[in-house]
Amino acid sequence: MYKVVDKTFFSENVVKIDVEAPRIAKARRAGHFVMVKIGEKGERFPLTIAGADRDKGIITLVVQTVGVSSRKLAALEVGDSITDLVGPLGQATHIENKGTILACGGGVGVAPLLPIVEAYKKAGNRVITVIAARNKDLIILEEQMKAFSDELIIMTDDGSYGQKGLVTEGMEAAIAKEDISEAMIIGPAVMMKFASLTTQKHNIPTLASLNTIMVDGTGMCGACRITVGGKTKFVCVDGPEFDAHQVDFDEMLLRLNGYKEIEKAAESNYLKENNKNCQA
Amino acid sequence: MEERDSYLKEERAQQWREDLRKKIKNKERTQQVRVKMNEVDANERIKSYVEVNAGLNVEQAQAEASRCIDCANPTCISGCPVEINIPKFIKRIEQGEFLEAAKTLKETSTLPAVCGRVCPQEKQCEAKCFYTQKLKQDPVAIGYLERFAADYERESGQISVPEVKEKNNIKVACIGSGPAGLTFAGEMAKRGYDVTVFEALHEIGGVLKYGIPEFRLPNNIVDVEINALKKMGVEFETNFIVGKTATIEDLKEEGFQAFFAGSGAGLPRFMGIPGENYIGILSSNEYLTRINLMHAAEQDTDTPVVSGKNVMVIGGGNTAMDSVRTAKRLGADRAMIVYRRSMDEMPARVEEIHHAQEEGIEFMTLTNPIEYLANDKGRVNRVVVQKMELGEPDASGRRRPMPIEGSEETIEVETVVVSVGVSPNPIVPDSLPDLKTTKWGTIAVNEENLQSSIPEMFAGGDIVRGGATVILAMGDGRNAAQSMDQYLKNE
Ligand SMILES: Cc1cc2nc3c(=O)[nH]c(=O)nc-3n(C[C@H](O)[C@H](O)[C@H](O)COP(=O)(O)OP(=O)(O)OC[C@H]3O[C@@H](n4cnc5c(N)ncnc54)[C@H](O)[C@@H]3O)c2cc1C
Ligand SMILES: Cc1cc2nc3c(=O)[nH]c(=O)nc-3n(C[C@H](O)[C@H](O)[C@H](O)COP(=O)(O)OP(=O)(O)OC[C@H]3O[C@@H](n4cnc5c(N)ncnc54)[C@H](O)[C@@H]3O)c2cc1C
Ligand code: SF4
Ligand code: SF4
Ligand code: FES
Numbered sequence: 001m002y003k004v005v006d007k008t009f010f011s012e013n014v015v016k017i018d019v020e021a022p023r024i025a026k027a028r029r030a031g032h033f034v035m036v037k038i039g040e041k042g043e044r045f046p047l048t049i050a051g052a053d054r055d056k057g058i059i060t061l062v063v064q065t066v067g068v069s070s071r072k073l074a075a076l077e078v079g080d081s082i083t084d085l086v087g088p089l090g091q092a093t094h095i096e097n098k099g100t101i102l103a104c105g106g107g108v109g110v111a112p113l114l115p116i117v118e119a120y121k122k123a124g125n126r127v128i129t130v131i132a133a134r135n136k137d138l139i140i141l142e143e144q145m146k147a148f149s150d151e152l153i154i155m156t157d158d159g160s161y162g163q164k165g166l167v168t169e170g171m172e173a174a175i176a177k178e179d180i181s182e183a184m185i186i187g188p189a190v191m192m193k194f195a196s197l198t199t200q201k202h203n204i205p206t207l208a209s210l211n212t213i214m215v216d217g218t219g220m221c222g223a224c225r226i227t228v229g230g231k232t233k234f235v236c237v238d239g240p241e242f243d244a245h246q247v248d249f250d251e252m253l254l255r256l257n258g259y260k261e262i263e264k265a266a267e268s269n270y271l272k273e274n275n276k277n278c279q280a
Numbered sequence: 281m282e283e284r285d286s287y288l289k290e291e292r293a294q295q296w297r298e299d300l301r302k303k304i305k306n307k308e309r310t311q312q313v314r315v316k317m318n319e320v321d322a323n324e325r326i327k328s329y330v331e332v333n334a335g336l337n338v339e340q341a342q343a344e345a346s347r348c349i350d351c352a353n354p355t356c357i358s359g360c361p362v363e364i365n366i367p368k369f370i371k372r373i374e375q376g377e378f379l380e381a382a383k384t385l386k387e388t389s390t391l392p393a394v395c396g397r398v399c400p401q402e403k404q405c406e407a408k409c410f411y412t413q414k415l416k417q418d419p420v421a422i423g424y425l426e427r428f429a430a431d432y433e434r435e436s437g438q439i440s441v442p443e444v445k446e447k448n449n450i451k452v453a454c455i456g457s458g459p460a461g462l463t464f465a466g467e468m469a470k471r472g473y474d475v476t477v478f479e480a481l482h483e484i485g486g487v488l489k490y491g492i493p494e495f496r497l498p499n500n501i502v503d504v505e506i507n508a509l510k511k512m513g514v515e516f517e518t519n520f521i522v523g524k525t526a527t528i529e530d531l532k533e534e535g536f537q538a539f540f541a542g543s544g545a546g547l548p549r550f551m552g553i554p555g556e557n558y559i560g561i562l563s564s565n566e567y568l569t570r571i572n573l574m575h576a577a578e579q580d581t582d583t584p585v586v587s588g589k590n591v592m593v594i595g596g597g598n599t600a601m602d603s604v605r606t607a608k609r610l611g612a613d614r615a616m617i618v619y620r621r622s623m624d625e626m627p628a629r630v631e632e633i634h635h636a637q638e639e640g641i642e643f644m645t646l647t648n649p650i651e652y653l654a655n656d657k658g659r660v661n662r663v664v665v666q667k668m669e670l671g672e673p674d675a676s677g678r679r680r681p682m683p684i685e686g687s688e689e690t691i692e693v694e695t696v697v698v699s700v701g702v703s704p705n706p707i708v709p710d711s712l713p714d715l716k717t718t719k720w721g722t723i724a725v726n727e728e729n730l731q732s733s734i735p736e737m738f739a740g741g742d743i744v745r746g747g748a749t750v751i752l753a754m755g756d757g758r759n760a761a762q763s764m765d766q767y768l769k770n771e
Contacts, residue, residue, distance in 0.1 A: 254658030
């Protein structure tokens with residue numbers, strides 16, 4: 001069992017959870033993720049390790065509630081335990097001093113972007129970060145990002161905070177001003193598709209961290225597979241980061257919807273059940 | 281070898297066996313017909329995950345046991361990778377000493393209830409039985425009898441836990457909890473070692489849990505065997521990936537002196553044909569994992585599974601049979617096997633093919649998929665298949681399937697399960713640059729003692745053999761334990 005030792009809400013839908021997992025805290029590097037399972041009947045789902053304290057043996061997860069499993073995690077209180085937690089998984093980000101990095105996070109992609117931004121900064125890069133969301137309430141980790149970024153650009157679709165516009169507009173503004181050595185993009189598949197097209201236009205080498213559906217997270221099932229440069233890759237073992245310009249984002253978008261209807265139904269059931277319990 | 285032979289002779293010479301041999305004439309013994317396994321009716325069993333084989337009752341088991349003539353040279357044993365003393369346990373059944381029969385099994389096998397169910401007996405012990413070899417008759421049903429004795433013991437509640445030598449305080453690690461790892465762990469615990477089994481998943485048992493379905497091997501049967509290991513002092517750490525959660529170096533620092541890699545062949549292969557990444561096309565590992573490990577078919581679990589009315593499974597092995605029969609149980613009207621060779625070459629256990637046929641599975645042999653087509657949401661809805669014919673034998677000795685031009689046909693499906701084989705799990709080899717591997721990615725070992733290029737690391741099961749069988753994995757676990765014990769004593 002992996003005990004929750006701290007919990008902070010960043011917004012209504014985004015929560016940061018610190019969990020006791022000494023081995024993982026020691027072994028993990030930026031870009032790694034864990035598979036989480038809550039309860040005997042829970043599903044296994046992936047979350048990036050947003051940070052770790054080796055001495056205390058604690059890892060930090062930042063989760064946005066989108067369906068049943070993320071809600072179950074967000075509902076855990078300090079002192080509760082995560083039933084199963086395994087990692088660190090995936091290939092770590094290859095961090096070195098490359099010059100100027102353009103780090104772009106959309107929606108929940110901001111959470112997994114944080115440890116990467118931190119690592120790039122610590123390796124001596126100049127880091128320009130663009131974070132984007134639909135509106136002000138959905139902007140997360142602003143302070144934390146600011147701490148490791150030389151410049152932070154905030155974009156909202158409705159203009160309720162930062163500048164009005166999509167993540168790509170923030171990226172264009174940064175690219176116009178600076179000589180970018182490399183870009184890193186993390187977010188919903190649609191956002192990554194267009195962010196990738198933007199950097200391709202400017203010939204900027206770009207990595208995308210892909211958030212496909214996963215079951216085991218150890219290369220055993222192939223649920224996470226996608227096409228990169230015409231070849232099938234398993235995101236959990238070959239990734240999660242890939243050359244964005246080689247990724248077939250259209251295929252990935254389709255695959256992400258594989259279980260959408262079942263999951264929507266499960267979520268509304270879960271919400272119904274839990275409201276019932278609250279009233280009782 | 282000689283030691284073993286003289287041991288078998290001594291055992292055979294015991295009075296009770298002499299008496300039994302005299303009780304019935306061999307001629308009478310060989311005139312009996314082989315017992316039929318009791319089965320749940322096909323129409324009934326496809327409605328649930330109930331175990332298909334119901335086991336033998338006491339009368340059936342004793343009658344079958346009396347067929348065995350207790351050969352002076354029991355060739356059957358040479359067909360068993362863990363060298364179970366087959367005539368001895370069978371004679372114990374004939375005698376009515378069922379718990380003694382179970383004890384005999386456990387002298388050399390860690391998982392008798394499992395092997396009695398899933399061993400391809402027709403290719404192993406039963407193929408070497410005197411009946412098959414010399415009389416050209418149906419062999420003694422060694423597998424059924426093994427299952428009978430193991431089940432009897434379990435149901436009696438008087439499970440014998442093998443004797444454990446005094447602790448020697450030497451720590452050894454086992455990577456993976458499939459049949460290879462479990463057997464290794466049991467054998468080392470018997471010798472007094474402190475054994476910890478590290479398992480990547482949240483459940484112990486490897487393929488026995490996530491792959492082979494309930495209707496063939498109920499999970500509780502595997503759990504009973506695991507509990508016996510716990511009673512012997514074996515420690516289990518789940519959610520622990522050796523090479524990721526901690527490296528071999530880390531474990532050495534924690535005092536582990538030797539390692540056994542039984543990490544299996546967990547990586548699914550795909551065919552690389554157009555459209556293979558459409559939604560609704562899954563590896564058999566994913567399909568079976570969702571159902572067996574994550575219990576996706578149960579109402580109150582969170583893991584979803586999609587399975588349609590028309591399900592096509594590509595392949596002809598045990599995994600393909602398990603997938604297609606699972607599809608039937610999930611409500612498929614048309615559950616199809618598409619296999620590129622003929623019925624005769626199918627690698628699955630004969631019993632499983634037979635059961636699948638009873639359950640109304642369609643077999644499209646000499647057929648191969650060449651392309652998948654999808655609707656506008658990217659969900660597979662048709663498969664283009666092509667007919668094949670068998671040409672000259674290939675390297676494996678089987679006749680090579682060749683496509684017949686112009687024989688294409690399109691079949692409607694909602695789900696496709698790809699079950700064309702697995703590759704070795706690369707996590708352990710990747711984390712150890714000094715570890716020698718073969719061109720297939722398996723760990724290279726000395727065939728005699730299963731030692732790898734790293735002296736304190738032994739390996740066995742599917743990570744060495746590629747996709748093989750439960751009993752071969754167990755044989756390796758046993759052999760590796762013996763070698764590791766030798767190695768540590770010589771250190
Ligand atoms: C390597 C990796 C790292 C990740 N890191 C984080 C993280 O640090 N924080 C975090 O909040 N999430 C992260 N995710 C995504 C997270 O795993 C999913 O949001 C989670 O599994 C959803 O489970 P659920 O049951 O709550 O929702 P579900 O019921 O599974 O889904 C609800 C809705 O969300 C959509 N959805 C599901 N999964 C994804 C996805 N992966 N991307 C986009 N939409 C999706 C579905 O289509 C559905 O409409 C990561 C994913 C991967 C692959
Ligand atoms: C669906 C299916 C049906 C089958 N049916 C039969 C049958 O009827 N009869 C038969 O004889 N054989 C059958 N087989 C084959 C048989 O199951 C395998 O040959 C056997 O399980 C191999 O055993 P193993 O111990 O080598 O590996 P596995 O059973 O694969 O176990 C390996 C374990 O190691 C774990 N692991 C991997 N890497 C690590 C790591 N780095 N750290 C920690 N843990 C790790 C894995 O999670 C897994 O649990 C079947 C296989 C499948 C998939
Ligand atoms: S373990 Fe398998 S091969 Fe050995 S006797 Fe039993 S059924 Fe036969
Ligand atoms: S070979 Fe057949 S008949 Fe002879 S001892 Fe073995 S099981 Fe019995
Ligand atoms: S999640 Fe199963 S292979 Fe990647």
